Amino acid sequence: MQNKTALGHIRVLDLTRVLAGPWCAQNLADLGAEVIKVERPLVGDDTRSWGPPYLRDETGENTSEAAYYLAANRGKQAITVDISSDEGQQIIRELALQSDIVLENYKVGQLKKYGLDYDTLKELKPDLIYCSITGFGQTGPYAHRAGYDFIVQGMGGFMSLTGERDDLPGGGPQKAGVAIADLMTGMYATIAVMAALSHRDRTGEGQYIDMALLDVQVAMLANMNTNYLASGVAPKRWGNAHPNIVPYQTFATSDGHIIVAAGNDSQYTKFVQAGGRPELADDPLYLTNPRRVAHRDQLVPLLMEMVAQKTKQEWIDLLEAAGVPCGPINNLDEVFDNPQVVARDMLMELPHPSAGKVRLVGSPMKMSVTPAQALSAPPLLGQHTSEVLGNLLGYDEEKLANLRTRKII
Structure with missing residues (x-):
């Protein structure tokens, strides 16, 4: 008997790349949504080449899939479309009409040039949910700046709180070991999309979601924000110590x-x-x-x-x-050997078309009736182009071959 899924009735058109957007799309895929990842022909998501390390095949040779890409793209279908071309733009519009959600993280205004912005698409599909993810949002004096997680960690105050005390050896600002602004933006975007889906299901009304890394970085400082707002005193770095509790x-220890x-x-x-x-x-x-x-x-x-x-x-x-x-304080060998991590199914293995199999991290969302699950490995570049365009848009083999010849797909 097949497991129920929370979002099995939802289709997502994923125009995002790198981390924040793909992280949101992967959450939705884990919850059962059909996610169609759109990438540039021949090149794909930048993170496909962000290695080493790369996924290895059964002979130990590197594949073309960087481990970074594998982290945020499980459970998706991958197609390639040149959206700078008129025909590529038409393909995206046709796919948007067949979708519930569009995710994108292009520079502010870039998709408007292609007729793929929210205002254009909502005229074709009024109940569409459209989520844009950028560094600084669609408004404000920084809206047109490119946003990078590392820079946002600094601008948003996180690095003023993180790092060893200034008066100790090694003191000074420190970024997090993972791209927390990207990851938390992906999480907040997931929540916003789910809220918009709930609203749409009640009213039939779609909406636009404007997510910004800087907004998220500021919001997630939580009690450090309110400590400052209540006292007027900016918190300082304490490294691994606590300002109010000792020890x-x-x-x-002698060995760790x-x-x-x-x-x-x-x-x-x-x-x-x-x-x-x-x-x-x-x-x-x-x-x-x-x-x-x-x-x-x-x-x-x-x-x-x-x-x-x-x-x-x-x-x-x-x-x-x-x-x-x-x-x-465990290294990752110890993390994945930990009996609690094993018992919670936080490590899984999926079949992979070029490597034979791939080990991935499981979803932390544990649900009794509609469990989160990944049913497929992160796809190869363009792996599902023919399938998606054929099944959803009715393109025949002749049309697909013509588009390939002209590098539209």
């Missing part, structure tokens, strides 16, 4: 690192007792959290010395038994 940070999050005085006492230093709980300087915060520069070196005496696993076992919140 609440990383520590180096752990996180200790002692959120109250009882947990702190249990922590130092487990480390054989109970006197650090009785010292008047460290008796309460406010005192530990005030004297962190004296206390933390003592705790670092204590933690360095045992291995990562010894500390995890001791602190879990004592009820002290803690955790390891």
Whole structure:
């Protein structure tokens, strides 16, 4: 019996590339939507060549698929269309008429030149949901600037909060290890699209969604924003420490690192007792959290010395038994070997047309009736062009061959 899907009745025309847009489209595909990814003939999504590493085939040789591309394109069908040509533009308009959602991340105004903007398409299909993703949005003085995740992390305040303290070695601003502005924009775009679908299903009315990386980066600072707005004092970088709680940070063990999050005085006492230093709980300087915060520069070196005496696993076992919140800092080998990650099906394997099979990360959306699932690997460039244009638009082999000859598809 085939599983039900939440979005099996929805078709998405995906004109996006790189990460934020494809991430949104991949979420929709995981939830069952039919996603048609449109790419430039012969070239494709930029991320297809963002390697190494590349996916390897069964003989160990590199394929043409970069690992970066694989991260955001599972579950989609891939077609190639030259949208700079009149006939390519007509193909996109015909596909839009057959779709519920259009996603795009072109520069502001670029698709209007091609007659593929929202105002043009909504005249053909009034219930269309059209989502644009750009660095700075469709309005404002920066609207026409190109937006890049790294730059937005800096502009949006994230890097003012992230990194080691300025007065410590290695101090200074630091970007995140993944493109968080892109990824969070993809997530917010997914939510906005789902809300627009709900509205359309109730009213029959489509709408335009304007998503900007900078907007998202500002919004996701959460309590750091409100800390500033309430106090008027801009937060500063604390590295892996916490401005208000001690100890609440990383520590180096004899063979790795752990996180200790002692959120109250009882947990702190249990922590130092487990480390054989109970006197650090009785010292008047460290008796309460406010005192530990005030004297962190004296206390933390003592705790670092204590933690360095045992291995990562010894500390995890001791602190879990004592009820002290803690955790390891795992590399990805350890992440994918973790029994909890395995039990939650966060690693999967799908058949792949050139590599035989590909290992991918599973969806974190666990739903009891309409489970998220990926049924196909990230597609090869143009893998489904004939199928999609033939089935949806009724193009015969002669027409498809003619379009290929002229590099329209």
